[in-house]
Amino acid sequence: xxxxxxxxxxxxLEAAVAALQDGHMPLERALQYYEEGMRLAQHCNELLQQAxxxxxxxxxxxxxxxxxxxxx
Amino acid sequence: xxxxxxxxxxxxxxxxxxxxxxLETDELLRDIWVRGEVSGCKTYPSGHCYFTLKDDEAxxxxxxxxxxxxxxxxxxxxxxxAIAANGRISLYERxxxxxxxxxxxxxxxxxxxFLRFEQLKNRLExxxxxxxERKRSLPSQPSVIGIVTSPQAAxxxxxxxxxxxRYPLARVILSPALxxxxxxxxxxxxxxxxxxxxxxxxxxxxxxxxxSIEELWAFNEEVVARAIxxxxxxxxxxxxxxxxxxxxxxVADYRASTPTAAATAAVPDIADWQAEIHAYQxxxxxxxxxxxxxxxxxxxxxARDLQRLNPQFQLDRLRQRLDDTTAxxxxxxxxxxxxxxxxxxGAAMQLHxxxxxxxxxxxxxxxxxxxDQHIITSVQQVQPGDDLTxxxxxxxxxxxxx
Numbered sequence: 079x080x081x082x083x084x085x086x087x088x089x090x091l092e093a094a095v096a097a098l099q100d101g102h103m104p105l106e107r108a109l110q111y112y113e114e115g116m117r118l119a120q121h122c123n124e125l126l127q128q129a130x131x132x133x134x135x136x137x138x139x140x141x142x143x144x145x146x147x148x149x150x
Numbered sequence: 151x152x153x154x155x156x157x158x159x160x161x162x163x164x165x166x167x168x169x170x171x172x173l174e175t176d177e178l179l180r181d182i183w184v185r186g187e188v189s190g191c192k193t194y195p196s197g198h199c200y201f202t203l204k205d206d207e208a209x210x211x212x213x214x215x216x217x218x219x220x221x222x223x224x225x226x227x228x229x230x231x232a233i234a235a236n237g238r239i240s241l242y243e244r245x246x247x248x249x250x251x252x253x254x255x256x257x258x259x260x261x262x263x264f265l266r267f268e269q270l271k272n273r274l275e276x277x278x279x280x281x282x283e284r285k286r287s288l289p290s291q292p293s294v295i296g297i298v299t300s301p302q303a304a305x306x307x308x309x310x311x312x313x314x315x316r317y318p319l320a321r322v323i324l325s326p327a328l329x330x331x332x333x334x335x336x337x338x339x340x341x342x343x344x345x346x347x348x349x350x351x352x353x354x355x356x357x358x359x360x361x362s363i364e365e366l367w368a369f370n371e372e373v374v375a376r377a378i379x380x381x382x383x384x385x386x387x388x389x390x391x392x393x394x395x396x397x398x399x400x401v402a403d404y405r406a407s408t409p410t411a412a413a414t415a416a417v418p419d420i421a422d423w424q425a426e427i428h429a430y431q432x433x434x435x436x437x438x439x440x441x442x443x444x445x446x447x448x449x450x451x452x453a454r455d456l457q458r459l460n461p462q463f464q465l466d467r468l469r470q471r472l473d474d475t476t477a478x479x480x481x482x483x484x485x486x487x488x489x490x491x492x493x494x495x496g497a498a499m500q501l502h503x504x505x506x507x508x509x510x511x512x513x514x515x516x517x518x519x520x521x522d523q524h525i526i527t528s529v530q531q532v533q534p535g536d537d538l539t540x541x542x543x544x545x546x547x548x549x550x551x552x
Contacts, residue, residue: 084319085291088423095430098437105445112438119431126420129318133310135301136325136344144348149301149324 084125091118163243170241173248184210184250185234185258191227201227203235203250211249212237222254225362232258256363267370271397274372279379285403286384288416289352294321295416296351296383298341301326305359305409309388312410317417323351329358334368339377346382353416354381356398357388357409369396378402388412507543516541 082090094115098108134146160168173179186203193199197216202209212235214227227233237252258264274280295313299306301324313322327341328334338356345351356378358366368374369389378385378401387402388409399405406412457463502508510516517526520537532538532551540547 088427091427091430095433095437098434098441105441108438108441112434115434116431119427119434122427123424126319126424129420131310131314131318132321134321134323136296136323136348138344144344146323146348149322 082121084122087118087122087125091115091122094118166241166243166246170243173240174238176239179239181236181238182250183234183236185232185264186210188227188231188233189229191229199227201229203233210239211247212252213249214252214255218251218253223360223362224255225257227255234258234264258363267397270370270372270375271400274375274397274401279375280400284379288384288386288404291418292320292352292416294323294350294352296323296325296345296354298325298327298338298345298354298356299358299409300329303329303359305357305388308359308410309355309357309413312413313417316414316419316421319420320417323348328368330361330365330368335371335373338368339373342374342377342381342385346380351383353386354383355386355388355406355409355412355416356402357386357406357412358390359409360391360394366390366394366396369398371397374398375401386412386416510541511543 094111097103098111098115133149135149136144136146139145184203186205186209189202189204189209191199191201197219199214199219201212201214203212204210214224214235218237225231234256235250235252236254236256237250239248239250241248278284297306297309299309306324310322313320323345325341325345327337329338342354342356345354358369366389369387375397378387378398384403385401386404386406387396387399388406388411389396389398390408392407395405404415406415506516518524518539518541519526519532520539524531526532526538534551536551538549538551540549
């Protein structure tokens with residue numbers, strides 16, 4: 079779960095909800111979608127809360143190449 | 151609008167009031183920009199500033215009140231300055247003086263600046279640089295955002311603050327540039343080109359905080375306009391305040407009124423996503439609850455069926471039927487016995503009526519021959535000397551046939 083990006087996790091969460099909305103499946107499978115969906119929601123929330131804006135500065139290095147260095 | 155009867159003779163006050171109303175209700179004169187040269191400028195201890203705006207053929211008295219001066223970021227006025235003044239034209243009745251009540255002032259430097267602005271704007275517009283079709287749509291979720299501005303400026307800090315709050319998932323690449331002064335136009339253009347060459351930014355914000363016309367002038371230069379036009383990456387302009395329009399704003403793919411507004415326009419708000427995630431969590435809970443209720447109902451139905459098939463239940467039911475049937479039988483039996491009893495009594499009575507004993511009681515006797523106990527019903531059956539027994543009601547009589 080740790081390596082899944084926000085976009086991926088969010089898309090999977092949407093899919094889990096859609097699957098449950100479709101209905102007509104054994105209770106075991108419904109429970110699986112439920113638990114998976116809640117895990118994904120938790121993961122998404124964590125990603126958003128932990129996200130930190132990265133700021134870099136662009137400049138031309140001595141060798142004429144474009145580099146970014148951390149800013150502030 | 152006061153109605154003035156042309157035939158009547160009016161007072162000075164009346165005509166003054168009338169003129170003032172004409173001036174104050176006129177669309178153009180209520181909010182107008184007038185350019186000219188400042189002359190006779192005098193500021194009083196009250197803080198109010200009186201001057202005349204003039205050009206070759208006319209002049210217009212102006213008053214710049216203290217509160218308006220403090221509100222606007224106007225430069226200090228000097229005689230000979232070329233300015234554009236914004237305000238409303240009205241009549242001060244007491245003096246009979248028509249004047250421009252100034253709200254704000256823009257310095258036009260030597261006046262030539264404004265002309266240059268107009269000429270460049272017309273030329274670039276004719277080339278199609280401002281065309282709506284040219285403008286590209288902004289990416290909805292940019293992971294890399296380029297910013298062209300001064301690294302020390304408050305505008306940058308404001309933009310970063312907005313980005314941090316709304317969309318911390320992104321990465322910002324600052325391409326620094328001077329944003330005022332003679333070197334600024336080229337610096338801004340180069341900074342834009344560098345970001346394009348680096349290629350990672352998905353959208354670029356170019357801008358700076360508020361200032362005078364001269365301070366913002368770099369964004370009216372052709373070199374900056376061209377750099378924005380040739381940028382492969384979509385450009386958002388955020389220059390000065392809401393009312394500042396520069397040529398960069400016209401060329402950009404999207405014009406934001408301020409640097410902060412530009413940062414807001416560049417990214418989505420994760421608060422929206424957090425709300426969606428929360429909504430999905432609620433959906434999941436209610437959906438699974440729905441499943442559980444459905445299953446509970448199914449279970450209840452099956453349990454009811456099961457109960458009906460339960461042997462104990464069957465037994466109890468049969469026992470009940472047995473009791474019912476037994477009770478029924480009992481009732482029938484009683485009926486039958488009652489009926490039989492009645493019939494028996496009936497038969498017994500009939501029997502009784504036919505009973506020979508009754509006949510004998512009436513006086514008839516039963517005669518038997520002693521020899522074989524045969525019952526004699528005719529004289530032919532006896533001979534003289536036979537012994538007979540005659541049965542009467544209360545006993546027997548022995549007799550001999552003579």
